[in-house]
Amino acid sequence: MADCISKVETTTRLVQLRVDSLGTGCYRRSDPFKIGLWNWHILIEKKASLIVRLYPEHCRKEPSPIATFTVRILVRGSDGQRVESKGLIVSDKLLRSSSDDFMWPLEYSVAYGRFLVEIEFHDLKVASSHSGDPHSIWTGEEYLQSRAEVGIARCLSRMLEEGLHTxxxxxxxxxxxxxxxxxxxxxxxxxxxxxxxxxxxxxxxxxxxxxxxxxxxxxxxxxxxxxxxxxxxxxxxxxxxxxxxxxxxxxxxxxxxxxxxxxxxxxxxxxxxxxxxxxxxxxxxxxxxxxxxxxxxxxxxxxxxxxxxxxxxxxxxxxxxxxxxxxxxxxxx
Structure with a gap:
C-alpha cells in the first residue's frame, strides 16, 4: 500500500515513532528528523515479518554517518505502562542513504496493534579529514573543529553575498x-x-x-x-x-x-x-x-x-x- 508519512518525537539523541496500526503489505515512513548533522527517516514495513529500517537522507555536503544506537519496540502492558517488547543494540554501523543498510526483522506478535519504535543514538562518527579514522561528532577536538568550520563557512558566505568590506x-x-x-x-x-x-x-x-x-x-x-x-x-x-x-x-x-x-x-x-x-x-x-x-x-x-x-x-x-x-x-x- 502507499507510503504514509508519520510524525516523530525527538530530543537531542532520542527518537520515538508511534504506529497506531499496520496491516500486512503496508508501511509507514517517518517525517525527516534531525540528529547530529543529518536528516533521518524511520521506515516500518509489514511483510513476512515486521521490519524496522533507519537511514539518513542523501547529502553531498556531509559524509555518511557511522552510528551506535539502541532500537526498541515499546508496547503497553496490562497495567498501561510502556514495556520494552524487543530491543537491539547496534554498534559502529555505517549508514548511507540506502534503507537496506540497517534492517531489523521481528515477529508479528512483537508489535501487535499500537506500538512505539524508539531509537536512542549513543554516538555518531564520521571519517576524520586528517587521519581518515572515524571520530565522534559529539565529543572531542574534532567536534569543536567541525563547529568552527561551520561558523567560518557561514561568515565567508555572508562576506561574499552581502559584499561586506570588499x-x-x-x-x-x-x-x-x-x-x-x-x-x-x-x-x-x-x-x-x-x-x-x-x-x-x-x-x-x-x-x-x-x-x-x-x-x-x-x-x-x-x-x-x-x-x-x-x-x-x-x-x-x-x-x-x-x-x-x-x-x-x-x-x-x-x-x-x-x-x-x-x-x-x-x-x-x-x-x-x-x-x-x-x-x-x-x-x-x-x-x-x-x-x-x-x-x-x-x-x-x-x-x-x-x-x-x-x-x-x-x-x-x-x-x-x-x-x-x-x-x-x-x-x-
Missing part, C-alpha cells in the same frame, strides 16, 4: 562583483602574486577575467569562499576548470576533472579530450582515449573525429596515433 573588484565579460584580496590570495598563488607585487591589479584593485561571464565568475568566487552549490558547479564546470588551470586552484581543478570524467559520452568526448589536453587533465585525457580507442567509439564518430584532427594541436594528433599503435600491439594486430 577591497577588490572582479570584472568579468558581462559584469563585476566585489571580493576580498586576502581570500583570493589564500586560495590561489596567482592571485597572491597579483596582490603581492606592484602590478596593475594591485594598483587598481581590479582583476579582469574577460574569458568568463558574470554567472561563471560568481560560481568561481563561491567555490573560493566555500559555498558553491552543486547544481551551479555542474552548470559552470567547464568554465571553472579553465579558471582553475589559469589561477592554479588545485582542488577546484581536481573536482572539475572528476566530474567531467563521470559523464563522458559520444556527444562530448572530443570536446573533453581537447579540454584535457589544454588544461593538463591526465585522468580525463586517459578516459577519453579509452572511450575512443579501447571501446572503438572513434568509428562511430568518424566524421566528427576527422574534423577534430584538423583543428587540434599536432602534438595531440601524434599522441592519438601513438595510443592507437600501442593498442594494436596489445591486441597483436
Amino acid at each position: 577591497d577588490v573588484t572582479i570584472c568579468s565579460a558581462t559584469g563585476c562583483v566585489g571580493a576580498h584580496r586576502a581570500i583570493l590570495a589564500a586560495r590561489s598563488p596567482v592571485f597572491d602574486s597579483m596582490f603581492s607585487h606592484n602590478l596593475m591589479e594591485k594598483q587598481s584593485a581590479t582583476v579582469r577575467i574577460n574569458d568568463m561571464c558574470l554567472e561563471s565568475c560568481r560560481a568561481l568566487l563561491s567555490f573560493l569562499y566555500g559555498n558553491l552549490k552543486y547544481p551551479d558547479f555542474r552548470k559552470h564546470r567547464v568554465a571553472l576548470v579553465r579558471a582553475a588551470h589559469k589561477y592554479d586552484i588545485v582542488d577546484l581543478k581536481e573536482a572539475c576533472e572528476s566530474s567531467l570524467v563521470d559523464d563522458i559520452d559520444g556527444s562530448n568526448v572530443l570536446v573533453r579530450l581537447h579540454d584535457a589536453w589544454l588544461y593538463q587533465l591526465k585522468d580525463l585525457k586517459r578516459e577519453c582515449l579509452r572511450y575512443l580507442l579501447e571501446f572503438g567509439k572513434v568509428h562511430d564518430l568518424r566524421n566528427e573525429f576527422d574534423a577534430f584532427l584538423q583543428d587540434v594541436d599536432k602534438d595531440l594528433v601524434v599522441e592519438l596515433v601513438q595510443e592507437q599503435i600501442k593498442l594494436l600491439k596489445i591486441h597483436g594486430l
Whole structure:
C-alpha cells in the first residue's frame, strides 16, 4: 500500500515513532528528523515479518554517518505502562542513504496493534579529514573543529553575498562583483602574486577575467569562499576548470576533472579530450582515449573525429596515433 508519512518525537539523541496500526503489505515512513548533522527517516514495513529500517537522507555536503544506537519496540502492558517488547543494540554501523543498510526483522506478535519504535543514538562518527579514522561528532577536538568550520563557512558566505568590506573588484565579460584580496590570495598563488607585487591589479584593485561571464565568475568566487552549490558547479564546470588551470586552484581543478570524467559520452568526448589536453587533465585525457580507442567509439564518430584532427594541436594528433599503435600491439594486430 502507499507510503504514509508519520510524525516523530525527538530530543537531542532520542527518537520515538508511534504506529497506531499496520496491516500486512503496508508501511509507514517517518517525517525527516534531525540528529547530529543529518536528516533521518524511520521506515516500518509489514511483510513476512515486521521490519524496522533507519537511514539518513542523501547529502553531498556531509559524509555518511557511522552510528551506535539502541532500537526498541515499546508496547503497553496490562497495567498501561510502556514495556520494552524487543530491543537491539547496534554498534559502529555505517549508514548511507540506502534503507537496506540497517534492517531489523521481528515477529508479528512483537508489535501487535499500537506500538512505539524508539531509537536512542549513543554516538555518531564520521571519517576524520586528517587521519581518515572515524571520530565522534559529539565529543572531542574534532567536534569543536567541525563547529568552527561551520561558523567560518557561514561568515565567508555572508562576506561574499552581502559584499561586506570588499577591497577588490572582479570584472568579468558581462559584469563585476566585489571580493576580498586576502581570500583570493589564500586560495590561489596567482592571485597572491597579483596582490603581492606592484602590478596593475594591485594598483587598481581590479582583476579582469574577460574569458568568463558574470554567472561563471560568481560560481568561481563561491567555490573560493566555500559555498558553491552543486547544481551551479555542474552548470559552470567547464568554465571553472579553465579558471582553475589559469589561477592554479588545485582542488577546484581536481573536482572539475572528476566530474567531467563521470559523464563522458559520444556527444562530448572530443570536446573533453581537447579540454584535457589544454588544461593538463591526465585522468580525463586517459578516459577519453579509452572511450575512443579501447571501446572503438572513434568509428562511430568518424566524421566528427576527422574534423577534430584538423583543428587540434599536432602534438595531440601524434599522441592519438601513438595510443592507437600501442593498442594494436596489445591486441597483436
